Amino acid sequence: MTIGIDSKKRTAVQNVLESRGIIRRNGHFEYISGEHGTDAVDTNTLYQDPKLLSFIARQLAKRFKGMGIDVVVGLTGSEARSIHLALLAALELPGARIVELHKNGPHDPCSLRANDMKFVKKKRVLLIDDVVRRGETITSAVNALRRHQAQVVGISVICRHVHEAFECDLTSCVYRSLVSLNYDRWTALRCKKHGPCKHGTPLVSVKNLPTAFPMTGK
Ligand SMILES: [Zn+2]
Numbered sequence: 001m002t003i004g005i006d007s008k009k010r011t012a013v014q015n016v017l018e019s020r021g022i023i024r025r026n027g028h029f030e031y032i033s034g035e036h037g038t039d040a041v042d043t044n045t046l047y048q049d050p051k052l053l054s055f056i057a058r059q060l061a062k063r064f065k066g067m068g069i070d071v072v073v074g075l076t077g078s079e080a081r082s083i084h085l086a087l088l089a090a091l092e093l094p095g096a097r098i099v100e101l102h103k104n105g106p107h108d109p110c111s112l113r114a115n116d117m118k119f120v121k122k123k124r125v126l127l128i129d130d131v132v133r134r135g136e137t138i139t140s141a142v143n144a145l146r147r148h149q150a151q152v153v154g155i156s157v158i159c160r161h162v163h164e165a166f167e168c169d170l171t172s173c174v175y176r177s178l179v180s181l182n183y184d185r186w187t188a189l190r191c192k193k194h195g196p197c198k199h200g201t202p203l204v205s206v207k208n209l210p211t212a213f214p215m216t217g218k
Contacts, residue, residue, distance in 0.1 A: 013059050013178040021213040022046045023159070023179065028196035030205045036195055037185035041131045041159055042209045047081055051216035057088030060128055060156040063176050067153060069093045070123035075141065077104040086128040101141050110141040112148060120150035129157045132177070135164040142168045
């Protein structure tokens with residue numbers, strides 16, 4: 001796996017995401033999994049803000065300019081919407097086509113629309129996603145693309161958790177994240193003993209993160 005990160009640029013992006021309330025740090029959050037932890041990523045706010053989305057998409061595309069990307073792939077469905085980022089990133093990569101991968105449940109595999117299969121075959125593909133935690137979605141996406149003979153040359157994501165694990169082989173692929181997240185997570189029970197629950201810090205569900213920030217430009 002190749003991880004190409006420019007630490008100065010990463011910090012700049014991280015600063016923007018934190019100041020815009022997309023990355024929330026040092027809080028007390030309950031995740032979809034039921035675990036508790038100190039950091040959360042508010043992708044709802046991100047996907048509602050076109051200017052911010054466009055800025056982030058440019059950063060996601062930057063590393064892959066000049067790499068002959070034929071197709072930019074984003075995810076769509078009830079569990080995913082990185083297609084918006086893929087669309088904006090593709091504008092930065094002249095000649096690149098946009099193809100959707102569908103993901104319709106938390107444990108559903110990613111799939112390609114039948115009509116799109118021929119557009120990824122033997123093509124140089126850049127996969128775009130927002131937050132990578134356990135790597136399950138990326139693994140499923142890469143596997144779906146490879147099943148249709150795509151050459152996945154790049155994976156560009158906003159945030160990756162440092163403890164992520166991939167089940168697919170990424171040796172021939174440039175994998176880049178704008179921000180690395182490394183924060184404490186506990187089961188609800190362990191949080192009562194060792195985490196913010198112990199100190200009575202109010203718990204916020206990531207399903208109801210309050211949006212306290214106006215859109216960029218207001
Ligand atoms: Zn807790």
